[in-house]
Amino acid sequence: MTAILRNESGKLIRSSLLLTGLFGLISVFLFAAFPGFADQAEVVEEAFPPVLAGLFGFEELHTIEGFVGGYLFPLLWILFGGMYFAYVAAGLIVGDVRTRKMDLTLSNPVSRESVVLQKVAALWVPLVVLNAGLILFVLAGVTVLGESIDPIALGMTHLLSVPYLLVCAGIGLVLSVVLDREETAQATALGLVFVLWLIDGLSHLDPALEWIRDLTPSRYFDPTAILVHEEYALADAGILLVTFLALVAVATVIFVRRDI
Template sequence: MLETARFEARRHARRAIAVGVAMSGMVGLVVGIFPSVQETEGLESYVQELPDAVSAAVGGDVSIATVEGFLIIEVYRMTWMLILGAYFAYSSASLIAGEVENGSIELTLMNPVRRRRIVFEKFLSTVPDAVVVSLLTLVTVVVSVEAIGESVELTNLVLLHSVGAVYLMGCASFGVLVSCVVDGEQRAQVLGFGGIAGMYIVEAVTRDTDSDAVGLFTLPRYFDPNSILIEGEVDGGETVVLVVATVIFVWAASLIFERVDTG
């Protein structure tokens, strides 16, 4: 049972750890400069005067002078939601497209297993990656914040990383869908990365505007680090939407892969 998922998870375990370590290193550096940022005069007013779209993209209505606001702006908005989310879509976009391109998928299809199951297990192999990256980053945030004499509500932080892992899995499921739709590994990776980046930009640009409804079709709309980290509030409805979107992406990918010619 789940042989493909276990094989794939083991195959890119080092990559997941490397990404987690890279995130941890970035967090350590970012948190280390917070005391100097906090003492910089005029920075808070500068951030507040940014255009609405830019402000929404980097963190919205948060104070950069607080450690929570600083983390949201420097870590959870731009880095986690945009860069890390796009990376998960990028790496997942090679799971099917890469094997189809090099012909190794034929070996997998020789086994008595349905194509739908292959897609599901390929996606399932990305779950440990999201968990590893989330845990390593969580530990680093806690240690780094305490090292500079600040504190963050641990319960809120755990909630944030739990929902953040769900968001990353949603991005991975989008990558798997692209992997089944697009021919060529590199093309699929570029479209996977660009798709999440595009969603992030669209959500930021359309938020609280006449085109706000457009953002409802983007994954970033349903992950709000601000309310979770600062207020400790998780919108259950938004988390359900992330889960449902993930299921739909994987389901659609499996249907497409059943009908695609891999020869």
Template sequence: MFEVTRYEASRRVRGTVVLSVLVALLGLLMVAFFPSVRTSSAALEEYIANLPPAFREAFGIDSFGTIEGFLATELYQFGWVILLGVYFGYRAGSLVAGDVEDRGIDLWLATPLSRARLVIERYLSLVPTMVAVNVVTPLVVLPAIAVVGEPVPVERVLAVHLLSVPYFLTTAALGLLLSVLVSRESTASRGALGLVFGLFLVESLASVGDVGWLGAVSPTRYFDPTGVLLRGAYDPAGAVILLGAAVGGVALAVALFRRADIT
């Protein structure tokens, strides 16, 4: 059981290690940079107040002069919501389309492995990478925060990482859907990248306009690092919605792939 997941995950070990280290170093850099930000926080807050509301909303800019607000914007809103969200959608876009394009899928389908199991296990092969980046980063960031002498509730930092997993699962499910709909790997991956980022923009613009309901289709509506870090505003209901969306997306991808005519 889960042989495909183990095989695919083992092929990504090097990439997972590199990604985890790079993201952790980004977090370390942000923490190290904060003392210089704190000394000019008054000027920064004035500058931020003059930014367009849509821009402030998109990047979760709030209380930039505190370590919580700074990390929420520079590390989690940008690094987690945008970069990693797009990354997992992009990677998922190649899970099926890549093998369909180069005909490697014929070897898989010649085995007793069902199409449903193939799709599900390939999707699950991204989970170790999601876990790795969310384990390594706080192990680096939390001690660094303590060194610079900025008190931050540890449970809030850990909550951000925990709540990001359903978000990543959802963006990966979007990429998986495109991967079974499109037979070209590059098209599926780039399409997933554009879709995830486009949904981020939809939520950002809808939240400052009169069409707030439109943002409900975006995964970013249900994952708010700024609210967690600054106010301890945990959203378990949002996490459940994201998990439901991920499960639904994978189920739809399985149904579509079962009916796909691969010739």
């Protein structure tokens, strides 16, 4: 039974393409700024207040790897990408319950567990579209600038970012089965992912805040480490994956038990 997966996948194509297009546009602006950035990297790194440097995790900004890992990825992927996945997942269940679509869906011989899992599985669409899109944009941007980037490191950055995006989706999904208004669930999911990203960045400032940083998903995905130092934090990605599965399990258990 994959009818729901098929239907939900179709629904996600439009917003995925739209966001990919937006990413393309922002990438153009960011890459256009790189030559100037590289020349003045030292000045930039010094001029930025440590708060902002910490937010993005600047390092080796004058190299293309440092620029992509420390500037482009944190902004486009960790912040916007994470927020998008949280937002989409937050609408998956509560929207259907609210519009009574869920009544019709559940009049079919399909379990509630299957409904949740098929809807989550439909997130393959934005995962594939956004990843493919951004890889293309980065390769194109790097080529136009006459630079080069290790394609394996770039591929690993995308691969290891998937668990991070899934955790953001898991947060949205739990909100989607708990709250009873679609707008509330989506706004809360957006806000929560943003605040978690903020906490991760700001906690660099004070070692006393280090423990709280461990609670933020972006702490377990570091594009600069992958691109600049070729450090692949597989264990961190594993932690994110397990967290995602736990969030999906929690959402499923809640959804199966509740009245709709």
